[in-house]
Amino acid sequence: MITLDHVSKTFESKGRTVRAVDDVSLTIGAGQLHVLIGPSGSGKTTTMRMINRLETPTAGRITVDGRDVLAMDVVELRRSIGYVIQQGGLLPHLTVAENVAMVPRLLGWQRHRRRERAEELLGLVGLPAGQFADRYPRELSGGQQQRVGVARALAADPPIVLMDEPFGAVDPITRKQLQRELRRVQAAVNKTIVFVTHDIGEAFLLGDQIALMADGRLVQNGTPADLLRRPATPFVTAFTGEDRGLRALEYTTLAEVADAAGSVPATDGDTLPGELSILEAGRELARRGETGVDGFWVSDRGGRKTGYLSYRRFAAMLGEALGPAGATAGEADGDALPA
Amino acid sequence: MRFLRENPDEVLLRFGEHVQLVAVTVALGILIGVPLGILVTKVRWLQRPVLLATGVLYTVPSLALFAVLIPYTGIGRGTAVVALVVYSLLVIVRNTVAGIEGVAPLTLDAARGMGMTGGQRLRLVELPLALPVILAGVRLATVATIGTATIAAAIGAGGLGRIIFDGMDRLDSDRIAAGAVPAAALALLADWSLGRLGRAFWHGGESASGGE
Amino acid sequence: MLEDPFSFVEYIRENPDDFLRFLSQHVQLTLLSVLFGVVIAVPAAILASRVGLLARPLTGIASVGQTIPSLAVLGLLIPFLGIGFRPALVALTIQAFLPIFLNAYVGIRSVDRAVLDAARGMGTSGGQLLRMVELPLASPVIFAGIQTATVQNIAIATLAAYIGGGGLGDLILQGLSTLNGALLFAGAVPVAVLAITTELALGRLRRWIVPEGLRPTGS
Structure with a gap:
């Protein structure tokens, strides 16, 4: 160190x-x-x-x-x-x-x-x-x-x-x-x-x-x-x-943005590895198709479910990043992108 | 200082001879060396032999070259000038070649594109741009000639070397100094003033070539 | 006598002892002065490259020294050193010092800063930096200085005869004072040959001495 x-x-x-x-x-x-x-x-x-x-x-x-x-x-x-x-x-x-x-x-x-x-x-x-x-x-x-x-x-x-x-x-x-x-x-x-x-x-x-x-x-x-x-x-x-929104999708991982697993009710749904970037997760979800559940689980390297992310929040992040110039996460007061 | 005080005329006379010897040598060196340098940048196959020949002659110790010339050209200033010019050639030719070949190909291309003939390119582009390098060669040649000219006194060419050699013969350090100090001063003065002149041309050259 | 300078070959054949003595003095004057020059000039250059305060005065003195005619230097030293072989050797050592010092200083100072930085960053001590990086990289320039000094001193050593230092210049001096062509040539031709062959030989040697990685590609 x-x-x-x-x-x-x-x-x-x-x-x-x-x-x-x-x-x-x-x-x-x-x-x-x-x-x-x-x-x-x-x-x-x-x-x-x-x-x-x-x-x-x-x-x-x-x-x-x-x-x-x-x-x-x-x-x-x-x-x-x-x-x-x-x-x-x-x-x-x-x-x-x-x-x-x-x-x-x-x-x-x-x-x-x-x-x-x-x-x-x-x-x-x-x-x-x-x-x-x-x-x-x-x-x-x-x-x-x-x-x-x-x-x-x-x-x-x-x-x-x-x-x-x-x-x-x-x-x-x-x-x-x-x-x-x-x-x-x-x-x-x-x-x-x-x-x-x-x-x-x-x-x-x-x-x-x-x-x-x-x-x-x-x-x-x-x-x-x-x-x-x-x-x-x-x-x-x-x-x-300028393209920082897109970068955010590329460099932010699911593990960083998912809610802690304990804070949401256990439901079914897909499980995605936490080290995937948001952009990669979007591609992966598109490939897997409809599940009928309102979100997906995020797992750690060992495969344990450590977090949950609702599609609503996921979509908000995508929308935020891809929105018109000027409406980037920095100026949006952090509302759409939870810490 | 005693010798100088008692024989100011002698020192002045030898100083004048020395300057004359150097001036004639450097003038001839430029008149022969610069055209020769230009020639070998145009007739490329001549370049190696010319540079080699001047280089070998430059290596010969001056006293030896004087000595070797004596049986043919006799004792005196003529022989001295021939040998001194030979020495000045290497530096002047080499720097002329380096100066001309140092001109950026792009600049030459532009000159060609403007429709300049070979002669115009040489006169308007290559020589002006090579001038600082050629001048640096002239400076080196002048300082070297001032030094070698002192040795020329050994074959009756006069100059400040005469006083030094006389002083050495008589082990008269006062007399030696009366020749050596002006010779050293002359060399330093020539080096300094030609250096200044060269720098003045550097800046001129740069602005002429469209630099900063 | 002046009509047949090439009888110098006979002169040498008839006076082998004299000739060899002069030749050996000449070679000794040159070799020893260059050797002493290296021993003094290279450490001085290293010192100047380390101690910024010394760099300007030392390089200044060296370049002024190179501008002063060698005959003047030789003459001006007589009051301090007297005449003979050893004074001549001292004067020649000073003359050898100048180009070797200047080349060594420039050579050491022009080592690529990035290379120095990398070497320092690797943890080379001051001595290791000098021995493993600076001196090898400066060696071509230092050697060029030694080459210049050697050829130059073969020439200046001919003047040693005028202060009783011997050497082949002695034969030239005798030839001049008696206008004897054979004597003139007996001194001048060997000196010229010595200078030219030394220049060529050292040029060859330089190619061996330059570290392989520094040689131009394709050679």
């Missing part, structure tokens, strides 16, 4: 004091992919770079698993945190395998163990070692370099990985591919990931939690659904975009 406690960072620039990060408090849970998003200059990258002390906070406290990062040995701290940056930042004079094995090398692993680990990780990110291990970065495409960057960050199996706009420099198609890859990789390795981006789509696609920043301040922190359904300020509404 990472905590930021009233963290600020000021720079002196041409005699002026610039507040790059202004009193940010944030908790990043273990195993979560926490997105830091905001326009350029919002302080998101600086915030992230303070975690591995590439920047030093001017005020506040940052802890990793309860330990103050400023009290830790900086080199040791960084070796325990994976780091991925835009365009990979690969060392051009080292081969792909040597790049991946860099941190293990710094940690003093034996040569053959490093090689094994590099090959394993290249496989994980979809670059067959036989084909890629001994190439040099300049021989790879942008997307491939980025995959190597991710593999390198995971090499020493750090519990935490920081990613600074890792997919910012690749074309949209490759980017989508890499995002899917990351989801797959994250499901396999389950790291605590801090992910900086300015792409709201990427944030919604990847983030368990999203922290939206502007002018150095934390504007809102929550799940994708929180940002969509309960935007804290008009800025959040503006930033999450």
Whole structure:
């Protein structure tokens, strides 16, 4: 777990004091992919770079698993945190395998163990070692370099990985591919990931939690659904975009909106898995057809019925999201979309 | 300072010789080097041999080149100028080529699209855009020539090097300084003033090419 | 005598000891000065790249130093160093320092910021960053500086004869004062050959030294 406690960072620039990060408090849970998003200059990258002390906070406290990062040995701290940056930042004079094995090398692993680990990780990110291990970065495409960057960050199996706009420099198609890859990789390795981006789509696609920043301040922190359904300020509404209603359908899950199972009478009816998005649930219900019951059950991963959602409320949510511009959930006072 | 005080005329005379030697060399270097540079951007197969030849000659230590020329061109300023021009060629040719080849293909395309002939393109587009790079070459060549010209005194070309060599012969450090300090000052002054001139042309070049 | 400079071959054949002594002095002056130059200039460049306060004065002094004619430097040092082989070696070391220092500084400073950032983020210590990232990436530029310094010092070493430092310049000096073409050529031709072959050989060597990942593709 990472905590930021009233963290600020000021720079002196041409005699002026610039507040790059202004009193940010944030908790990043273990195993979560926490997105830091905001326009350029919002302080998101600086915030992230303070975690591995590439920047030093001017005020506040940052802890990793309860330990103050400023009290830790900086080199040791960084070796325990994976780091991925835009365009990979690969060392051009080292081969792909040597790049991946860099941190293990710094940690003093034996040569053959490093090689094994590099090959394993290249496989994980979809670059067959036989084909890629001994190439040099300049021989790879942008997307491939980025995959190597991710593999390198995971090499020493750090519990935490920081990613600074890792997919910012690749074309949209490759980017989508890499995002899917990351989801797959994250499901396999389950790291605590801090992910900086300015792409709201990427944030919604990847983030368990999203922290939206502007002018150095934390504007809102929550799940994708929180940002969509309960935007804290008009800025959040503006930033999450025009088609936010549709996004809400895409990123809000049934489990988040269903009434608790105990509060409604037990009836028959369909049961839908809670992790379905509202949009997916709509498609699923259309496929199943009429049931004669006024709603459906929502189940957890174990198949237990944990919630109930009436068609009336379900339809209201769809209508709200698909309604004319201006009548989005944010302005509708939360009536139609219950918390 | 004693030598300078007692022999101001001598120092002034050698200074004048030095400046003259450098001016003649750089003028000839430009007159030969720039057209040669242009030529090898148009006649591409000449480029490698010309750059290689000037490069090899540039590598030959100046005292050796002076010495090798003496049996053919004798002792004196003529020999010195020939050798000094040879040295200046590499830098001037190389920078001319780099300057002309550094012109953006898009700019050349636009010039072609406007209906410019090859000569017009060279005169109106390529040379003006290459000018800052060529000037940088002239600056390097001038500073280098000021240095090498001091050595030319060894073969009777005069200049400030004469005072330095005399001083070395007599182990007279005052005399050495009377030659070395003006030579160093001349080199720094040339470097600084040609640098300023070059910067002035940079900005001119940028606005002419429609940049910011 | 001036009519047949190519009799220099006979001169060398008849005076092998003299010739070899001058050649060996010349090579020693060059090699030792470049070696000392590297030993001083590379750490100085590392220091300048680390201590911002030193960067401007050091690079400023080095570029001014490169502008000053080498004969002037050689002459101006006589009052401090005297004459002979060792003073010549000191003067040549200063001359070697300049291009090596400037190249090393520029080479280290021009390492891609993203690469440095990534390396720091991985937890390289200061020394590891230098050894594993900065120096390998700067090595082509540093080597170019060494190449420049070596060829340049072969030339400047010919002037060492004027301050009693020996070298092949001694033969040229004798040839000039007696207008003896054979002596002139006996000094000049080997020096020219030495300079050109060194330039070419170091150019070749450079291709070996440049880390493979930095070489242009298709070579």
